[in-house]
Amino acid sequence: MRVGIRTDSLRKVFTTPPPVGGQVGRPFAPRRKGAPKPTYTVVALDGVSLDVEPGEIFGLLGPNGAGKSTTVGILTTRVRPTSGQAWIGDFNVWERRVEVKRLIGVVPQRPNLDFALTAREVLTFHGAYFGLSAADRHARADQLLDRFKLTDRANHMLFGFSGGMMQRLSIARAMMHDPSVLFLDEPSAGLDPQTRLLLSEMILDYNARGKTILLTTHNMEEADSLCHRVAIVDHGKVIALGTPKELKRSIPGGYVLRLHFAATPPALADALRAMPGVTETRPAGDGRLDVYADRGGTLIPGIVAAADAAGTAIQDVHILEPSLENLFLHHTGRSLRE
Amino acid sequence: MNLKTFLAMLARDAHVARRNAFVLLTQTMLQPMMFVFVFGRIMTTSGYMPPQYKSLLLPGIMALSMVMTGTWAVAMPLVAEFQFTKEIEDRLLAPMEMEWLAVEKVVAGMVQALISGLIVIPAAWLAMGSGVAISADHLALFVTMALLVALLSASLGLALGCSVGQQQIGLMFSMVLAPMIFFGCTYYPWAALEKFPIMKRLVLANPLVYASEGLRGALVPQFPHLSTLAVVGGLLGFDAFLIAFGLRQFRRKALT
Numbered sequence: 344m345r346v347g348i349r350t351d352s353l354r355k356v357f358t359t360p361p362p363v364g365g366q367v368g369r370p371f372a373p374r375r376k377g378a379p380k381p382t383y384t385v386v387a388l389d390g391v392s393l394d395v396e397p398g399e400i401f402g403l404l405g406p407n408g409a410g411k412s413t414t415v416g417i418l419t420t421r422v423r424p425t426s427g428q429a430w431i432g433d434f435n436v437w438e439r440r441v442e443v444k445r446l447i448g449v450v451p452q453r454p455n456l457d458f459a460l461t462a463r464e465v466l467t468f469h470g471a472y473f474g475l476s477a478a479d480r481h482a483r484a485d486q487l488l489d490r491f492k493l494t495d496r497a498n499h500m501l502f503g504f505s506g507g508m509m510q511r512l513s514i515a516r517a518m519m520h521d522p523s524v525l526f527l528d529e530p531s532a533g534l535d536p537q538t539r540l541l542l543s544e545m546i547l548d549y550n551a552r553g554k555t556i557l558l559t560t561h562n563m564e565e566a567d568s569l570c571h572r573v574a575i576v577d578h579g580k581v582i583a584l585g586t587p588k589e590l591k592r593s594i595p596g597g598y599v600l601r602l603h604f605a606a607t608p609p610a611l612a613d614a615l616r617a618m619p620g621v622t623e624t625r626p627a628g629d630g631r632l633d634v635y636a637d638r639g640g641t642l643i644p645g646i647v648a649a650a651d652a653a654g655t656a657i658q659d660v661h662i663l664e665p666s667l668e669n670l671f672l673h674h675t676g677r678s679l680r681e
Numbered sequence: 682m683n684l685k686t687f688l689a690m691l692a693r694d695a696h697v698a699r700r701n702a703f704v705l706l707t708q709t710m711l712q713p714m715m716f717v718f719v720f721g722r723i724m725t726t727s728g729y730m731p732p733q734y735k736s737l738l739l740p741g742i743m744a745l746s747m748v749m750t751g752t753w754a755v756a757m758p759l760v761a762e763f764q765f766t767k768e769i770e771d772r773l774l775a776p777m778e779m780e781w782l783a784v785e786k787v788v789a790g791m792v793q794a795l796i797s798g799l800i801v802i803p804a805a806w807l808a809m810g811s812g813v814a815i816s817a818d819h820l821a822l823f824v825t826m827a828l829l830v831a832l833l834s835a836s837l838g839l840a841l842g843c844s845v846g847q848q849q850i851g852l853m854f855s856m857v858l859a860p861m862i863f864f865g866c867t868y869y870p871w872a873a874l875e876k877f878p879i880m881k882r883l884v885l886a887n888p889l890v891y892a893s894e895g896l897r898g899a900l901v902p903q904f905p906h907l908s909t910l911a912v913v914g915g916l917l918g919f920d921a922f923l924i925a926f927g928l929r930q931f932r933r934k935a936l937t
Contacts, residue, residue, distance in 0.1 A: 357937070419774065422937045441683070445776040455767040459697040459758075465771075468696075471689035472775035516771065 345397035345553050346432035346446055346523040348418060353427035355388040355413050355579075387413040389579035390427070395557060395572075400550050402570035403559040404667060406677070410579040411559035412452055415528050418557070419449045431524055445473070448517035452528040454509040456501055462512055463488065463497040466519050473520035480519070487515040490545070507538045514545065525549060527558040531565055543569060563667040575671055582674045587667060594673050597665035600634040600642060603658045604650060607632055611653035618645050627676065630658070635673070639664065686777040687785055694789040698754070709750040710797060713742050714808060720868070721809035736814045737904050740896035741867035743801045744830060748865075748889055751794030751834025752841065752858070755786050759842030760850060763934050773935055783839055783931040787924070790835030791828075798827055815900045822909065823899040829916040830892040836920055837888065839927030843934050865889025870897060872905035888923075891915035 388410045395401040403411045416422030418429055420440040429436040431443045457465055463484055470480030488494045491511040501509065510530070517525060527546070531539045546569060550556050560566050566573050567587045575583040575590070583590055591597065604611065612624050615634055620642065623635040636642055639662045650657045663669050671677075698705060721738050724730040762769035773779050806813050817823075845853045864884045866874075871894055874881035884890050895912035897904060907915075 416937065421770070421773065441776050441778060444774055447774075449770075449774055451767070451770065453767070455770040457693075457768050457771055458766065459700070459768075460693075464696070468689065468693045469771060471692065472686050472772065472777075474683075474685040474689075474776075 344432075344446075344523045346555055347397040347399075348393065348395035348401070348429075348431055348524060348555060348557060350391055350393045350414070350418070350429040351427055353388050353391040353414065353417060353429060354425045355386075355410075355417065355422060356425045357385045357387055358383060386579055388417075388424075388427075391576070391579070391581055393574060393581065393584075395555060397555055398550070398553050399571045400546065400556045400558070400569055402566040402573040403557070403576055404561065404563070404566045404573050404671070405559075405576040406561055409576045411576060412528055413579075414576075415449075415526050415557070415559060419447055419526055420444055445520075446523045448520065448522035448525045450510075450513050450517045450525070450527040450530055452532070454506075454513045456509055456512060456516070458501050461498050461500055462493055462504070465501070465512060465516055469516050469519045475520065483519060487518060491515045492541070506533050507535060510534060511538065511541075514542070518549065522554070524555045524557070527556065529559055529561070531560065531562060539565075563671075567667055573667065575667070575674065577671075577675050583670060590667055590670050591665050594635065594665065594670050597669070598636050598639045599663040599669045599672060600636060600639065600646070601627070601659075601661040601663065602632045602634060602646065603660075604630045604632065604655045605658060606630060606655045608653050608655065611649060611655060614649040614653060615646065618642060618649070625676075633672070682781050683775075683777040686775050687781055690772060690775070690782065690785045691789060694785070695792075698789070698793060705750070705754065705793070706797070706800070709753050710746055710800070710804070713746050713749070713801070714804060716868075717742055717805045718808045721805065725809070725812075732812050733814075735809045735812050736901045737870065737897070738868065739802070739805050739809075739813060739815060740900045741865075741869075741893045742805055743798050743900075744889060744892035744896050745862060745865065745867045746801045747794040747798040747827075747830050748834040748837070748861075748892055749858070750797035751790040751831055752838040754793040755790035755835050755838025756842035756845075756853075757850075759786065759839070760845060760847055763843070764847050769935075779935050780928055780932070782935075783843075783928055786842075787832070787835040787839055787927075790838050791831040794831040794834040795827060798831070814903070816902060819899045819902065823896075826892075826895040826899045826912070826916075829913070829920065830896065832920045833888055833892060833916055833923070836923035836927055840923045840930060843927055843930035861887055861889050866893040870894070870905050871907055885915075888915070888919040891919065 391410065391414060403414060405411055413422060417424050418431065418436060420436060420443055423437060431446050434442045436443050457468070460468060466484035466487060467480045470483060475483070488497050491514065493508065493511060493515070496504070496508065514530065530542055534542065546556060558569070570587060572584065572586050573590060574581045583593070585593070607626060607630055612626070612632065615621060615624050620638045621634055621636045625633045627633050643660060647657055717738065720730065721735045725732050725734055772782050841853060841857065865887050866884065867889065871890060874884065891907070891912050894907040895916060898906040898909055898912060
């Protein structure tokens with residue numbers, strides 16, 4: 344079955360801290376009499392509308408805290424939207440949660456594996472929750488353990504598992520009931536290059552069977568190499584959407600030269616803008632200037648000369664090749680890793 | 682509700698409980714058994730306690746063990762699985778309304794409470810030696826009581842497990858469970874509080890009182906005990922309240 348994903352102006356405002364464990368606090372924190380109750384308001388999503396085609400690999404790209412995981416949380420029935428709607432196939436996610444859960448597989452950002460079980464039991468019980476027959480779930484578990492290279496640890500409890508092994512097992516578990524839509528929240532975070540490669544292979548394989556995949560990442564290369572289309576999100580909003588190629592083409596020039604001068608007199612920016620191949624210059628504060636151009640290193644001698652002529656000196660140059668990262672920089676004025 | 686999913690989750694809990702059976706039993710039964718041995722054997726044999734105390738003690742210990750086992754069996758995994766690792770998510774994502782997962786936890790806890798209650802009778806008998814006079818005349822009443830007490834223990838586990846965090850487990854034990862045990866009419870009948878009129882009323886807010894008194898009425902009716910009607914009413918009331926409260930807390934924890 345080919346199933347798409349659609350959202351319409353999704354908004355999520357957290358009024359209590361997300362119930363994530365690990366916060367160390369006293370059970371009864373003392374509060375001075377009359378002191379106002381501490382308030383907590385975080386707008387995690389601010390009107391996200393997406394339309395993911397059946398059979399597509401769709402990427403949500405953005406820095407930490409952009410709203411990627413909240414989007415996945417809403418689409419996987421785990422987070423209630425403050426307003427807006429979401430559909431998996433024909434099912435409204437919030438209203439038809441049971442039907443939706445049948446269609447989706449979820450790989451969370453942090454492995455949430457059942458530590459009371461062995462690796463193989465994690466898979467077979469998961470299959471049982473989804474109504475697979477005993478024969479089916481054992482056969483499928485064997486097959487997945489083999490594909491994810493976990494066969495030799497199949498009967499071990501999870502305590503000794505490395506991060507990479509847990510991540511592989513999480514993905515195997517999500518595939519166990521053969522869902523039509525697979526959600527992967529930061530699937531490659533913390534994986535070594537070899538496992539990352541295995542993961543890409545698995546994702547492409549699964550997609551080749553007509554499955555829809557939505558993955559979140561802050562890794563540009565991953566989005567670029569895997570996704571058919573990418574939505575760039577920041578502060579709970581989609582700021583750009585398209586195929587990686589389209590997106591890269593949309594950056595003026597393609598190259599970005601991040602320059603650092605001793606000072607940036609207005610004459611300097613004018614001179615730079617007048618140079619051949621330069622499409623735009625943007626001050627980035629504190630003597631910094633971003634130059635968007637259709638070429639990279641060949642501009643440097645001209646820039647040095649222009650700085651000289653404007654009575655300042657260049658201190659640092661960083662050239663970024665055309666990439667989704669530049670696109671993010673172009674739209675937000677920040678680099679993804681900042 | 683999806684029966685296949687529900688049963689699969691029960692099977693999972695049974696599997697895990699079997700694997701941890703020794704630890705679970707030791708955790709909840711060792712202490713009551715030592716109490717039984719000291720007070721039911723040493724104190725009675727040496728003459729400091731009358732021999733009838735053995736029979737009086739047994740239903741209280743049974744109530745105590747059942748409540749501890751059921752509460753522990755439901756609360757501890759819930760506390761752990763809702764924490765940092767969010768282990769419970771794989772079951773929240775199973776194709777079933779999530780409230781049924783809470784119900785499943787309660788059913789699993791009930792089964793464990795009943796098993797521990799059934800182990801207590803022969804074990805306490807052995808520990809106390811001869812002279813335990815329990816009656817099998819009120820079998821239907823006994824079964825009803827055992828079921829209501831098991832439900833009480835598991836729903837208390839649900840309510841506590843979804844209300845406290847990992848850092849507060851010690852506090853939960855010393856502030857909730859320990860007072861419950863000591864003021865739960867486990868070691869003495871409710872009638873023994875005659876000389877403590879305020880306390881006699883206050884302890885009625887403790888669900889364990891109804892559990893102990895109910896089992897006492899079913900197993901050793903020769904001792905004073907609360908009327909069956911009061912016990913059934915009390916247990917049903919606490920069961921309903923704890924389940925409703927537990928489900929609300931569960932929903933709050935499970936959804937953001």
